[in-house]
Amino acid sequence: MSAPDGSGAPARSVDPPLDPRGVRSAAGLTTVVLALVLVSGSGWLAAAQALVFALGAFAGMRFAPYGVLYRLAVAPRLGPPAEREEAAPVRFSQTVGFLFAAVGALGYLSGLTVLGIVATAFALVAAFLNAAFGFCLGCEMYGLLARARAARA
Amino acid sequence: MSGTGLVVLIAVLVAATALGLVLRARNGRVRTPSGAGSPDGWALTGSAPEGAEQVLLLQLSSPVCTPCRQTAGVLGELAAGEPGVRHVEIDVADRPDVARALSVMRTPTTIGFDRTGRELLRVSGVPRRAELAAALAPELRGRPA
Numbered sequence: 001m002s003a004p005d006g007s008g009a010p011a012r013s014v015d016p017p018l019d020p021r022g023v024r025s026a027a028g029l030t031t032v033v034l035a036l037v038l039v040s041g042s043g044w045l046a047a048a049q050a051l052v053f054a055l056g057a058f059a060g061m062r063f064a065p066y067g068v069l070y071r072l073a074v075a076p077r078l079g080p081p082a083e084r085e086e087a088a089p090v091r092f093s094q095t096v097g098f099l100f101a102a103v104g105a106l107g108y109l110s111g112l113t114v115l116g117i118v119a120t121a122f123a124l125v126a127a128f129l130n131a132a133f134g135f136c137l138g139c140e141m142y143g144l145l146a147r148a149r150a151a152r153a
Numbered sequence: 154m155s156g157t158g159l160v161v162l163i164a165v166l167v168a169a170t171a172l173g174l175v176l177r178a179r180n181g182r183v184r185t186p187s188g189a190g191s192p193d194g195w196a197l198t199g200s201a202p203e204g205a206e207q208v209l210l211l212q213l214s215s216p217v218c219t220p221c222r223q224t225a226g227v228l229g230e231l232a233a234g235e236p237g238v239r240h241v242e243i244d245v246a247d248r249p250d251v252a253r254a255l256s257v258m259r260t261p262t263t264i265g266f267d268r269t270g271r272e273l274l275r276v277s278g279v280p281r282r283a284e285l286a287a288a289l290a291p292e293l294r295g296r297p298a
Contacts, residue, residue: 020219038162041155085219117161124162125169133173135180143215143260150246 017084018061019075020134026066027130030097034124038117043108046120050105053098061087064094092145093130093138097123180278183288192254193270198241202268207237207293213245213252215260223279224261231286237293267292 030049037046056064100123107116126137194211195201202209210228214221225242232240245252245260255264263280265273265288274288 035162035166038158038165039155041158083219083223086217088217089219113157117158121161121165124165125172128166128169129173129176132170133177135173135176139218140259143218144258146215146217147245147249147252147260151249 016062016087018067018087018090019070019081020083020085021078021081022067022070022075023085023090023136024131024134025070025074026064027127029066029069030127031124031131034101034120034127037104037108037120038124041108041113041116043105043116046101046105046108046116049123050098050101053094053101057091057094057098061091061094089136089139089142092142093126093136096138096141097126100126181276181281181284182278183274183276183280183284185274185288186272191256191264191272194255194264194266194272195270197251197254198243200239200241202239205236206239207268208239208273208289209266210238210240211255211264211266212240212242213255213257213260213262213264214242216244216246218260220279221261224263227280227282227285228263231282235286235289235293238289265289265292 030052033045033049033052036042037049052065056067061067100119104116104119104123107113107119109116129135129137194209198209198211200209210232212221212224212228214225221242225240228240228242232238243251245257251257255262257264259277261278263276263285265275267273273292274285276285
């Protein structure tokens with residue numbers, strides 16, 4: 001896909017873009033919840049986080065609970081963002097987060113505690129990197145996958 | 154309360170902090186090529202230097218990528234203010250061959266080529282404007298058109 005100006009530059013997403021401060025706040029909240037999962041060993045808390053990921057991943061980022069919380073409680077005090085972020089890679093990273101949190105929840109709840117710990121730890125690394133450094137692992141994966149798909153087409 | 158969980162939590166936070174610091178240190182940094190030279194960026198994109206152009210900044214982007222947009226802004230401004238610089242952005246989804254020829258995995262990656270097509274530098278992530286301008290300065294001053 002080329003830009004209308006014919007420069008060969010990528011066409012930009014048509015999904016409603018996101019406030020990057022909201023994305024990072026959500027990652028911060030996710031980090032706290034996943035840390036609590038590790039410390040408490042609670043499969044149900046992991047399941048709740050999996051549900052939070054699932055809403056963003058499958059219903060859309062508009063329905064992502066931490067994003068809703070940010071828009072209602074925080075955004076009105078901050079003013080509009082200086083720039084916005086494409087939604088599709090973030091949504092994809094929610095899908096990856098969902099898989100890890102769901103496996104973690106199943107691990108804890110079925111007694112496979114090691115599986116629960118390992119899956120939760122991986123999800124925590126990704127959430128922490130996003131919250132603390134603004135580095136989105138899932139978005140990097142999205143870029144690589146999009147390329148692989150295009151190369152095969 | 155899980156003792157193992159607490160130990161894992163601390164280990165994960167330490168490891169992720171180290172990883173984050175490494176990623177942040179590398180992101181947007183100008184690197185100069187080591188070892189075998191890469192193919193000519195002008196030829197790969199079917200272009201040639203015109204007039205005063207001394208440097209090609211070839212930006213490899215992917216379709217939905219916020220830092221690619223920011224990179225395009227930085228490089229576009231640099232090229233607008235410096236007649237010796239040409240900025241070309243390509244989509245790796247359209248041209249996977251270019252990404253492969255230049256061994257580019259991440260987007261955005263920016264590669265600078267001199268007039269003869271030799272690779273001068275490479276930046277992964279959004280380039281730091283001042284650092285990039287400083288790295289290009291000798292090339293732009295050294296050889297008048």
